[in-house]
Amino acid sequence: MGCIAPKSKNTQKKTSDDNLNSKRDGFQSSRLIKVESKDQLAFHPSLFVGRRKGNIEEHYSFEKAIYAGSYGEVRLASNKITGLKRAIKTISKENIGKDTKLRARFFTEIEILKQMDHPNIIKLYEFYEDDSNYHLVTEYVPGGELFDYIIKSKMLSEPIAAQFMRQLLSAVAYCHQNNIVHRDLKPENLLIDAQSHEATLKVIDFGLSAFFDSKVSMTKKYGTSYYVAPEVLRRSYNEKCDMWSCGVILYILLCGRPPFNGSSGPQIVRRVQKGEFSFDSPSWEGVTPMAKKLITRMLDYDPGTRISANEAVQDEWMIYNASTIPRDENIAQISLQNLKTFRVEQKLQRAVLTYIASQISNKEEIKKLGEAFRDMDTNGDGKLSKEEVLEAFYSLGGNGFSQKDIEDIIKQVDVNNSGFIDYTEFIMATARKESLLCIENLDSAFSAFDEDGSGKISAIELKNIFGKELIATDEVWKDMIAEVDENGDGEIDLNEFRTMMQHIFDDRP
Incomplete structure (x- = not known):
């Protein structure tokens, strides 16, 4: 639902949401990368x-x-x-x-x-x-909307609210780092995989989202009245409008009602425009000052001084409540052990693993590994740095690891050459061999790469798959095939494909 605004006479230069969105009409990739050799291939x-x-x-x-x-x-x-x-x-x-x-x-x-x-x-x-x-x-996220869980629960304890907010803020921080603003964050656009306080949260509905330029204000008035930031109503805003919406959501999680309420849309909008809220109701009597302070920083009327998503993830209230949630030490240990032993040298192996991890992995295992990923991602930016991986090993007794050891691990796992371990890369490197490389997954992956259904994967098919974003000569794709082509016919059949993949984790339990 969007805010309805009168026609504006604003004549400033075309804004970032107009410029960047119009460039992407027609589903054209915005990331064309030129590749000179097979060794430069990176997969996302x-x-x-x-x-x-x-x-x-x-x-x-x-x-x-x-x-x-x-x-x-x-x-x-x-x-x-x-x-x-x-x-x-x-x-x-x-x-x-x-x-x-x-x-x-x-x-x-x-x-x-x-x-x-x-x-x-x-x-x-x-x-x-x-x-x-x-x-x-x-x-598919089977648990339904967070909104329904709020209605059922009326209000949440601070540790449970913090668990949902950390997931939300991490997603928002990730978006903002990639120059994406959501512009319609609300509980109806947050799905959970179960009606439970241990649920995994997913941000959905990017229909009002935009790519933004930090040097140019956005002026399009989008959002939902309860959650829209006052500067959006003034038609001059940046990505911090999402943080205002997050502040409204946290307020609702802890007391069960919105900070800017009213009997009609216009009345709600007028209260948002004033930006005045309070913690005066009895519902707030048991809420800690730390929680109220974070909400106040999120609902700062001035976007210039409003807390960022990265700062909010590392706020003292978030850190304190995260420490009260029990960690699955077994999953953490297994994840780190698998990271340490992950070795993949051939480019086609890396491409297939990326496909399986992102498209057809076991959902239950992914949920557990996702929790391990979030535990390691201490700054909540949706990727693992060298420092975070090193800290994870230290926290579980791996004091013998050096900076060089961690750099070697990241070099192996970082298939898109970003310098970090991204979420799919983490799943790819830490999932169980029998789950990731089961016959069903391998056959499904082979079918995806064998576009013409001939029973063999050719260099032309690799070019068709990857050439939308990776610009390379035909020799690059031929070299990728030759690396694993056992019989030298210039193509990969199903047996060669299975053999190539099943040798990846020979030393993994």
Whole structure:
């Protein structure tokens, strides 16, 4: 739901949300990377989010409607090959085709979701197009909205509220570091995988999101009245508008009602414009000063002094409450041991592992590994630095590790050459061998790479898959094939493919 605003006579230069979004209309990749040799190849999960033509029902069995709106619906479906559950958002071309701004926002949402690699942001797997509709195939989150959990619970204890907020703020920090602003954060746009205080939270609905330029103010008025920041109503704002929304959400989690309430939309907006709130109700009597201080910093009327997402994740209230949550030491130990022994030399192996980890991994195992990832990610930015990995080893008794040891680990795991261990890279390096490389996963991955269904993977097929973002000569793709082509025919058959992958973790339990 968006705020309705009168026409503006503002004549300042075109804003970042207009400029950057218009560049991405039509689902064009914004990250073309030139590669001179096989050794320079780097793989990101976005490479596998393909735009596919044809009938989606040939690949998915639809089960039930989850949500229906004015522009389309979201349905639960199962992949016919893997059996994995997916939520599929179907948008009618007729509904958005005549509105160029709406169409631009739609393709911006796809481009943003493609780039996301974070445990608390909804994952986009595929994008289908037929004569009448677009279909976004996304992660299925069975627990429903955080909003429903709030209604059921009325208000949450501080440790539970902190657990949800840390996940939310980590996702927001990750977005802001990648120059993405959400602009419609609210409990209805936060899904949880179970109606439980131990649930994993996922941020959804990037339909009002934008790529932003930190040097240029945004002016489009978007958001929902209870959660919209006052500077958005003034039509001059930056990414800190998301932090105001987070402050409103935390306020609601701890007392069960919004800080800016009213009997109508206009009344709520007037109170937001004033920015005045209080902790005077009886609901706040047992809440700690630390929690109130954090909310006050989030609801700072001045965006210039308002707390950032990175700062909020490391706030004293967040750190204190995180320390009260029991850690699964066994998962942490196994994760670090697997990180230490991860060795993959061949480029095709790295590409296939990235595909499996991002597209078809075991959901229950991912949930546990995601918790281990969040524990290691002490600054909450959605990626692991050398310092964080080293600290994780120290905290579990690995005092014999040096900076050089950690650099070697990151060099092995960092398949996209970012200098950090990203979320999918962590899953790829720490998952159990029998889970990651089961026959079902390998056969599904082989089918994805064997685009023409010939029973063999060719250099041309690798070029078709990766050439959308990685610009390389034909020799690079041929070298990638030759590295694992046992019989020298210039292609990879299923047996060669399975052999290549099953030798990866020979020393892993």
